[in-house]
Amino acid sequence: MNYVQPWVILAFSSIIFFIGFAGILLRRNILVILMCIELMLNAVNLTFVTFSKQLHHMGGQMSVFFIITVAAAESAIGLGLVVAMFRTLRSVDTDDIQLLRE
């Protein structure tokens, strides 16, 4: 009894992915939206590791390494943009981004 079907792990990662997706759809705080993007990236990383283990191939874990690097760069840039947005709008609410609506 020490066996977990691979599709259970993949289903788990898709559940986490769509929880993050729901967060992006439902929340308006841009910091929480960035956190939900990190959640989605983590779910995809778990899929890569699962297939890496299933197919006995290291390419999946290599991809996870690069995805983590890109995610760190992305969150640094994203938080810089949030700070710039807060300077202009005095708010972190995505509904306040309407400077082009005039």
Place this chain on the structure above:
Amino acid sequence: MIISPVFFYLFAGLAIAFSLLVVIKRSAIASAFNLVLVFFAFAGIYAMMDAHLIAAIQIIVYAGAVMVLFLFVIMLLNADNAAFDMHPAGIGKKLVGIGFVLIMTSFFVWIFKNNSYLGSISNFSSANVDAAGGNTQVLSELMFSEYILPFELTSVLLLASIIGTVAIARRKKLVEVKNGAALKKESAE
């Protein structure tokens, strides 16, 4: 896959519960701390699946660096309770969003359950990897031989992101400094 089901379901349940809390919690700082717990649960699952280097990087980079950055910005902007948004006007749209998400989740679970396509199996089985010196050594050797080009391109990406962050953060600051200097002059006069 030969991993302990007890610990897998424990970590998976914790990860699902905490990631739901990330979405539901009103305070951004509470969301961030729940996200740290999700990252730790994921690191546990990676470690169970013989991806030791990935588990360590997950804790160091995500739970360490990225979340400290998030908490730093939340506290810097004092945006803890800002913009929580369940006002009744948009409830219909939100229900549509939740329904879409549920449909897509069940669709993906159905796909993964019913299509067990297995590609060609390579020769990095866990016994072979352990004989070659363990997960970290094998991954490092691959990183500096087969995957050297993406590795070097990563350094270009990081350089670009450093320059981008400085460019975003700097221009406004110069204007503000100028205004501040002008204000100082005016008050002196």
